[in-house]
Amino acid sequence: MSSSRYAELEAFQAILHHGSFTAAASALGVTPGAITRRIGALEASLGVKLLNRTTRRLSLTEPGRHYYAEIAPALAQLEAAAERTRALSTQPQGELRVSLPMNFGRLHVMPHLPDFLQRWPRITVDAQFEDRYVDVIGEGYDLAVRIGALQDSRLVAHRLADTRRILVAAPGYLAARGTPRLPGELVAHDCLHYTLFRDTATWEFHRGRERQRIAVRGPLKSNYGEPLVGAAVRGLGIVQTATFAVAQELADGRLCEILADWSLVPIAIHAVYPDRDYRPRKVDAFLAFLHERLGQAS
Numbered sequence: 001m002s003s004s005r006y007a008e009l010e011a012f013q014a015i016l017h018h019g020s021f022t023a024a025a026s027a028l029g030v031t032p033g034a035i036t037r038r039i040g041a042l043e044a045s046l047g048v049k050l051l052n053r054t055t056r057r058l059s060l061t062e063p064g065r066h067y068y069a070e071i072a073p074a075l076a077q078l079e080a081a082a083e084r085t086r087a088l089s090t091q092p093q094g095e096l097r098v099s100l101p102m103n104f105g106r107l108h109v110m111p112h113l114p115d116f117l118q119r120w121p122r123i124t125v126d127a128q129f130e131d132r133y134v135d136v137i138g139e140g141y142d143l144a145v146r147i148g149a150l151q152d153s154r155l156v157a158h159r160l161a162d163t164r165r166i167l168v169a170a171p172g173y174l175a176a177r178g179t180p181r182l183p184g185e186l187v188a189h190d191c192l193h194y195t196l197f198r199d200t201a202t203w204e205f206h207r208g209r210e211r212q213r214i215a216v217r218g219p220l221k222s223n224y225g226e227p228l229v230g231a232a233v234r235g236l237g238i239v240q241t242a243t244f245a246v247a248q249e250l251a252d253g254r255l256c257e258i259l260a261d262w263s264l265v266p267i268a269i270h271a272v273y274p275d276r277d278y279r280p281r282k283v284d285a286f287l288a289f290l291h292e293r294l295g296q297a298s
Helices: 003-018 021-028 032-046 062-087 102-119 171-177 183-188 225-233 247-251 281-294
Strands: 051-053 058-060 094-100 123-129 143-147 155-163 165-169 191-194 202-207 210-215 238-242 256-258 267-274
Touching (some): 003 021, 058 062, 094 102, 102 143, 102 225, 102 281, 123 281, 143 281, 183 202, 191 225
Parallel strands (some): 094 123
Antiparallel strands (some): 051 058, 143 267, 155 267, 165 238, 165 256
């Protein structure tokens, strides 16, 4: 591969990773004009348009999606080879691109990132916060933290911790509607459902050998947990959520735990990364750091 062709592919990937020509130019240390010329040369050599570009939006064309899916593994191999070479004489370094769940990342990862960056000054972090399951390989992530069931068999998964799920409601809601004492009583209540863990609104309860599955209903469901917690605080209903997501609300009394003598299925927290022969040292460093800081998640 010629150096000019590699520069074109590098520019293409940088645009996809950073979302704009300007951001890609900054990341690669070149001018936006240089990025534009490289993409133009790449599109001309292929005879297709790879990117749709407007003043407000940048997106892949269909040929662009197919082309990037083909070249992404090769680019990852080239980067891995460079990492292996650098690792012979240096500490972990380079940009680490990670995907983090919105609430969990904000509460339990972001506060620790300054310590990580101080420990490894040659690593820079591009942290993307979103609750959707990103395509780790196709979107060029080094690692993603995922909560709940895993879906992509192409990825290597490392279990970091488990976190409890609990039921909570506002004191005002419980005063008006009563406090459930048994799981079956939830059918008479407004239940706020988080769809990312389980689309079907059926909540599973365990107590010793007892097992109960309760189909619940309510006025609000979402694939993002924070609005559901906010709705519960405002008295809209009962929400099933991870303990880390409502620690402050429980501490200040805005929410109360109910059915505490019953257990819900815990949520597994994993780090996932591409399944390839070589794992970059920057990923090793971040995995070790996550184990250190998240091992006590609850």
